[in-house]
Amino acid sequence: MGTYRYIFRDTCRLFFRHWGLSLLTLFTAAAVFFLLGGSSQLALYARKISQNVQSSLIIQAYTQSEAGAAKVRDSLSSSADIEEIRLVSPQEALEVLRAKLGSQAQSMLPAGEIPLPWTIEIKLRDASLSSVVAKELSAMPEIDEIMYAGALADRLTKIASLITKIALAILVIAILVSGLVFYNMIRISIYSRRQEIAVMLLVGSTRSYVASPFVFHGMILGLLGAVIAVVLLHYGQSYIGATLDEVLPFLHTHLQWRELIILDQVLLAVGFATGWLYSYFAVRRYIRSAAKPL
Amino acid sequence: MEIRINGLTKIFPPNIQALSDIYLNINEGEFVYLIGTTGSGKTTLMRLLTREVLPTRGQVVMDGIDLRRLSTSSLPYFRRDIGVVFQDYKLLPYLSAWENVAFVLEACGVPRAEARDRTDDVIDKVGLWNRRDLRPDQLSGGEQQRVAIARAIVNAPRLFLADEPTGNLDVHTAEYVMRLLLSIHAAGTTVIVATHDQHLVDTYRQRVVELHMGRLVRDEREGRYSISGDV
Numbered sequence: 001m002g003t004y005r006y007i008f009r010d011t012c013r014l015f016f017r018h019w020g021l022s023l024l025t026l027f028t029a030a031a032v033f034f035l036l037g038g039s040s041q042l043a044l045y046a047r048k049i050s051q052n053v054q055s056s057l058i059i060q061a062y063t064q065s066e067a068g069a070a071k072v073r074d075s076l077s078s079s080a081d082i083e084e085i086r087l088v089s090p091q092e093a094l095e096v097l098r099a100k101l102g103s104q105a106q107s108m109l110p111a112g113e114i115p116l117p118w119t120i121e122i123k124l125r126d127a128s129l130s131s132v133v134a135k136e137l138s139a140m141p142e143i144d145e146i147m148y149a150g151a152l153a154d155r156l157t158k159i160a161s162l163i164t165k166i167a168l169a170i171l172v173i174a175i176l177v178s179g180l181v182f183y184n185m186i187r188i189s190i191y192s193r194r195q196e197i198a199v200m201l202l203v204g205s206t207r208s209y210v211a212s213p214f215v216f217h218g219m220i221l222g223l224l225g226a227v228i229a230v231v232l233l234h235y236g237q238s239y240i241g242a243t244l245d246e247v248l249p250f251l252h253t254h255l256q257w258r259e260l261i262i263l264d265q266v267l268l269a270v271g272f273a274t275g276w277l278y279s280y281f282a283v284r285r286y287i288r289s290a291a292k293p294l
Numbered sequence: 295m296e297i298r299i300n301g302l303t304k305i306f307p308p309n310i311q312a313l314s315d316i317y318l319n320i321n322e323g324e325f326v327y328l329i330g331t332t333g334s335g336k337t338t339l340m341r342l343l344t345r346e347v348l349p350t351r352g353q354v355v356m357d358g359i360d361l362r363r364l365s366t367s368s369l370p371y372f373r374r375d376i377g378v379v380f381q382d383y384k385l386l387p388y389l390s391a392w393e394n395v396a397f398v399l400e401a402c403g404v405p406r407a408e409a410r411d412r413t414d415d416v417i418d419k420v421g422l423w424n425r426r427d428l429r430p431d432q433l434s435g436g437e438q439q440r441v442a443i444a445r446a447i448v449n450a451p452r453l454f455l456a457d458e459p460t461g462n463l464d465v466h467t468a469e470y471v472m473r474l475l476l477s478i479h480a481a482g483t484t485v486i487v488a489t490h491d492q493h494l495v496d497t498y499r500q501r502v503v504e505l506h507m508g509r510l511v512r513d514e515r516e517g518r519y520s521i522s523g524d525v
Contacts, residue, residue, distance in 0.1 A: 204374035
């Protein structure tokens, strides 16, 4: 019980003895974790936009005859990459076109018969396969023309992947930067208490007992830094979500609560682990050298 | 605690010979004055006994344990049997006299209630009950020395080491401290006191071990204080 009391008391003492340094570490950690959380949210948004675009992506292929359209449908229906194939007759296509034009249809469409082709609408299970399927379609003699937003999907996928890589790079940098800050903060705390540590080791304190308050100090600062970052990110996320809804309403880019909670948990875990690990290494290194006999 | 020192030599880098070929046996419950001029190797010998320093050659065996072979994990438990009073006291400045003593027991995992009782006892024993809540900077040199002694004995050590315990004290306070050391010895503790205090050594006659330039030059039962080279 005495051990826990000592750890608690000395951890508090470390906070107040170097309150300026503790605050500096706390805010640096909060800024680093905010950057980390922000880039992770950005990666989530990019992935969501890319997924939304891809999920609504269809390939449209045109052919002159119903027989040709049916043949294409039959040859593709066994493909595992295709989720749905639908044939659209020229009449149906015309109805859709008229509906889209609304009151302007009469003035914009020529009188008499409009020679629209048969359309084959193909929805893929994975939008990244659109180029492959489009290539397969273009090799079929029945197909006159193909339209799909494959290039857009590819570009979005690449952007999402790039943002994910940037977020990972920021994660590595954040861990290194926050680690360096924790490491130096703990070293300064240790330096100011080196006489005390020497006495403690001489009177028979174990190394873990001497190290515990320093490690707890680092862990708590790491966790608090992450908590501040999470709170700021929630405010930021609400603002970004509202702005995106206003500017790009068709993208439906809301991050779900589940995703945000997972991100929060990851940030808190990273904050806690970073504080713990770097404090542990800093104090272990010092105590090892202090306890080494001459 | 029984101490056997065999052929002990300590050379600090680059080539400073602190101790040279020392043979010394100290039996359990003995009181030994360690005397010698500054730089004769007294403090190094004390630090070898607490394993802050390892021998370059030779052995320090305490209660049958060769200190060179003592593992890192056993070292804290070994040190709990040794009470040390440093020349500069090494009290923690932000703790009260009472807390400076209690902290040793806390560091050794002694339960709180027991630690409180034992701390109260030793604080009373060294005559600091009325000064127990003061910080070291509010205490006189003699009082600080007594806190350091209380801290060293609170864990009931089997070996008590004191480096110049009366060095900065007036005669009366030094005698008070000396009587404390004798009472610790009377309780069966092995006591080793490194000192320059001729008056105390000659008044309270005990075994005297003299070091000179790192060599053991005298070992006398109930010896007097006379340093080699003194006129």
